[in-house]
Amino acid sequence: MVLTHPTYLWALLGLLVPLAIHLWSKKEAKTIKIGSVQLLDESNSRQSSSIQLNEWLLLLLRMLILALVLLLMAGPQWRIQHNKKQITYLVEPSLANYSSLMGLLDSLSESSQVLLLKQGFPEWEQDFELPSEPMVPQYWQLVQRMDSLASDSIVVFTRAYVEGVKSMRPKTRKKIHWVVMESDTLFEKPLLAYQREKDMELVSLQGNGQTTYFKKQTLSDGFSHAGDSLKLEVDGNMQTVPLVDLDTVHVNIMADTEFETDRQYLEASFRALSKFLDRKIQVQSVDADVENEVGLNIWLRKKKWEPKPGKWLVFKEDILSNTLIKESGQSNVYWLTSTLNTENTTQKHFTEQLLRLLDLDAAVTPLVTQYDQRQMDVAELKPNYVGEPKKKERTTLLDVSQWVFWILVIFMVVERVTAYVKRQ
Template sequence: MLGLLVPLAIHLWSKKEAKTIKIGSVQLLDESNSRQSSSIQLNEWLLLLLRMLIVGLVVLLMAGPQWRIKPNKKQITYLVEPSLAHHSSLVGLLDSLGESSRVLLLKQGFPEWETDMELPSEPMVPSYWQLVQRMDSLASDSIVVFTRAYAEGIKSRRPKTHKKIHWVVMESDTLAGKPFLAYQREKEMELVSLQGNGQTTYFKKQTLSDGFSVQEDSLKLEVDGNIQTIPVLDLDTVYVNIMADTEFETDRQYLEASFRALSKFLDRKIQVQSVDADVENEVGLNIWLRKENWEPKQGKWLIFKEDILSNKLIKESEQQNVYWLTSKLNTENTTEQHFTEQLLRLLDLDAAVTPSVTQYDQRQMDVAELKPNYVGEPKKKERATLLDVSQWVFWILVLLMIAERVTAYVKRQ
């Protein structure tokens, strides 16, 4: 609000002492000049007031103005997760509720629910706890939330609220034997199916012998009399290049042993090769075990850089796709710090599959785990039910800016 001093300072600065101009006669000056001078002074003060109001409203708008309203403790507000808005078991209930109570969508702004409203085909999972913090602005004291309670939507710390929130968790559809993707191995086709429900979700692998056909990068599979198209991923050989000096011979042997263990565990071929210089072909990982400084190059790199304070053998650097090997390898640290698992995360072999896995993640939270911390009735001085009035302040600001421009134009005239 100290910005209000700016238009005031400009106004006072412009009030300089008038210059005296000697003229021969003042007979032609009459009272109209005096009235015109008074009008100019009035416009100056009006301009000053308008400009100070504009600065004040800009500050108010940036602060997010809210108006305190008295909540209706008897009214119940119903919130529905967008993915449930057209749920067959809820449509009839929501129609009846809409006649007597407010039905809102569980998303930013809490828009009104309407029967014929269009929703995205793949709705985003709401951030439940972030929305709980905004529920204090709703007019009613009691809130019922219809939700799928996906674990993906639980982020940040458990919030506190003055509202009485009752969660109704709708069970997710069972995913029994839903084909997900297929892997093309050297001599066989492996199908991955998604199974489970809201409590457990897991993947089942099986080798296909017949009943399918492959077209380019897709698998045509007959399921319950219907033909489904499933993406096929080639399990190409993963190449690892190691560039090492003789003093790192032990470290190179530990690395090779770790990759052999990963290859057997993943049932995927990982070829480790020692090279004297950089090779141009694309590889999954390059490992630099040399005294000479490493110069930035393309690809993913693991570079030896000792760090006695690090609690991990593999540490991410500030550069993208560059990682530090923080200590020389031995039996003790490779076992205690699970070095092989760190290498697996570094290879990131499931990068192409991760987005699809996230899409089908339908794990649900238990109601007891989903509930926020209820802190009871708010005190008078605490923020209770507030109504966002930013939109009204914005339009008042627009009107004042128009009035300021008109007044400034009249003043120049």
């Protein structure tokens, strides 16, 4: 057996604690003088022995449970012999109805091993049903599990979605060949609709495996709405998308007289954004004591700003900053790093920085993440190959954590039943 994290075994020294407590509790009992022992039955001594035996049994069970928990944390793996000549094929579940791939799989010999690219690597079945909302596999996490497969060469058929690549690039001793099944067709997914003053605007996500972008269109017919949802017909099917009201964005500016020029540049930037977005942005100058919920508060005063609720842009000069707006390290608080003029507002794209600060697409962002179908290049997807293993490591490692877990569950049940029966 091989352990992924053998340092956890040092915690086995903790088994001495329950043993010490048990032995300490077995100190010599007090002697009590009584008048007669004539009525004591011999069964008392047998019952006492049973209680002592039961205490040792419970102690052993509890120590075994603790040892199994530590073994599970150590990541047990079992060495098995592998077949270098055999090729294992892994297929991403979302490719279950991919016609060109099905023809390729049917041409393989019956001895070829075809598995699903998902946790546990279950066997491929012809009647596999494609889930309504396919989950994107975590590719690099699954690569770490591929060392438990019984062959050196692995062919992976995948869509290689960008969403499925997270954490650090893994290392593997397996020869993994990735086959990315690219999608040439253009997909379109309605995300949500905006309720404007005179019309409806539908925002859709379009793209293929290489690009993803937004498409906005004004709806004139073919839809119905009720409450906060919109129903429309897409490719002959009725779909429901959220309906969002485009409320006016309110911005409060709290400025001293010496910041008059900065206030004018800010107002001009917000007017440009309002025209570009076709959305109302109302900017007003208010006193510092005014507290109301708005999209953004701007503090242009020499007086020190104190933390307040809401989103804030606070003037704090920083001559070393290469942007006019930067994060402060506090939630919803940003620094304006310089006074504004024609040169820096143009060269440093101040209006675009304000747009990111307003975060007007907060309702769209989680939907984009959910339906992102960009694909990775094969070269970017490959893990780090560490070369041929040493003689001792040529056997394949099989993860036995699941077996250890179920043994742990059985011992826990036995311990609870024993304690209940004996009233310990």
